[in-house]
Amino acid sequence: MGFLKKLLTFALAGASLRGLAVGVDFPQADIDSGKALKEISQTALNTALARLDGSSKCTKENVRRRKEWRTIPREERKAYVKAVECLMEQPNVYENVTGPKSMFDSFGVLHYRVTPYVHNSAYFLLFHRLYVWTFEEKLRTMCGYTGAFPYWEWGLDAGGVEKSPLFDGSETSLGSNGAKVNGSNTFFPGGSGGGCVTHGPFANYTVNFGPNTARNPLAYNPRCLKRDLNTQICAQWASLKNTTETILESPDIALFQANLQGDFRWPAARKWGFAVHGGGHFTIAGDPGGDFYFSPLEPAFYQHHGQIDRMYFIWQNLDWKNRQTMAGTITMMNMPASRNGTLDDILDINPVGGTYNYRQLLDTVGGSPFCFVYE
Template structure:
């Protein structure tokens, strides 16, 4: 599948050559330590903010939102985010006639369930999930009075010899986390042929330890039927270290000459040799470093609060990659079905991505630029 280059305001005319991006050379030690990804993040952030300063789209230096890594948010902001999510879990569902959808939070599980065959290993994987986090941010603001932004989780800071997922500020079970690991459950594996993590049972402590999962699992006879149960996690530092380390994260950016390869490496898409070499990939690695129920459920993983931090980091990698060479990286690659099954036409900017009944539908083209102003207007801060 080929990448599709198209014209938007401020891009090069078709056929006009663009200067190669000035990306520093890094040593392996600089990559493994996180120095390289911090430097790439800084360059991308500065390039994006320079575009904001010149923009006429409505996204300005005064209105642009700056998303931060969870550990770089103030404790007050972390608490406000938790409370806004808990508020959303108390608001009524907007889905009519779906038995298991009891809250506005459940709506995200329903949406992801129906959209999964179209927004994974497809042209819309990066863009649909990018906009999903934006939709959540709007819900938290409009329904629950939240004034901050969604955050992201830099997986590599909590594995690869730098720490553990279990002691991450995101999952350590403290007052300012999103809850702990699950209780230890003895079993031979963690599902999907992967080694088990260090938990597997209901959350032991912290925010969301009393959270009820209402939908799924996907293997149920009727996955959308009301099925209340505790949230479970199975944190897995070993898996994180092998698939979502700072080396993995940085390689996604440095080894991707175009969007086609970027998507393949991020998802471990075996249709490309680069995807095969990525193995579990950072997408799978981040998901299954959390795992559990519903975090390990391909269809209902959006009901796990950690889902949005994980996909925030996927979006951040895309943001960095795009803004290192903005003129050439406003692209779409692939079709609108998973693995192109059934076969569908190559995606174009005017193709619609669905979010109803949570939010209005948008085109792919509207989500390509995070500072495009229609509607996106945010950047990722270097950590």
């Protein structure tokens, strides 16, 4: 951790590229406060909506608007929780595995199996876009959810994650922090929980399989949901400042992906440390939230990755014409060495979802298969 802090300090001493993406040089105060993020978010939204000219099935009338968790009405948040709980009661679709018991679990199996190919690779952003959208579709088609799909803007909680409307343990949250366990997190200092979620939604949820370190990760291994909420991680790696500067300092898709994930193969990305992707995950931490392979078994995974996709949506729509591209190889960190990914590659997520080529996943209002924007 000390090394990463020193690296961040060193990098920030260099010349700033902020505003590169949109040709605007925002005052640092506006970047730190989130004012700049609101501005570029609105610009991106307007750009996407302008493409809804009636030429596709996605229209201004039927486009879904994803919203930040705390902006969604209370009853709608409660309905979302009930839909997730419903998905935890629908049958698993994978055969010949003993651990997964539900459709919710099936998403965990899928993520476990594709992790070596969809992280720090050409496929990271578009795979997770389809993955989260497929989860939303199951909530709607299997469990009757009709509200907005929520994302979590981490930076709004950088002053105290335990107080977040997402984790405050109220009936309109996704449950509480884990019980305090002394020395619960030696790798990431600052966690305030570590034990089982104590109250609110998902306090009684059973994690059925994992962790990745188990001899058979897909075997049945029932246990409670643990969280170790970490404000220090959130403030350092997932602040409004980090989110905004990651978008503004990324002129191409290769660097955007690197900045988003803290990919040390790119010198310019090294200052981000865990970056917003790791920062959001480790802000939740715990078991399975801190497990690289099985983090989708944490219900808040989908709000975290909704924010990642929101960042991608904003970044794309700030220069739409030039940002329909892909970069990188098809294995994590190019290990083992592999070919470059292409937009014509096929993404098949059966039996959980469908089959598409990556080109179909570039446009959230392209109607194939998406029709959503971010507010």
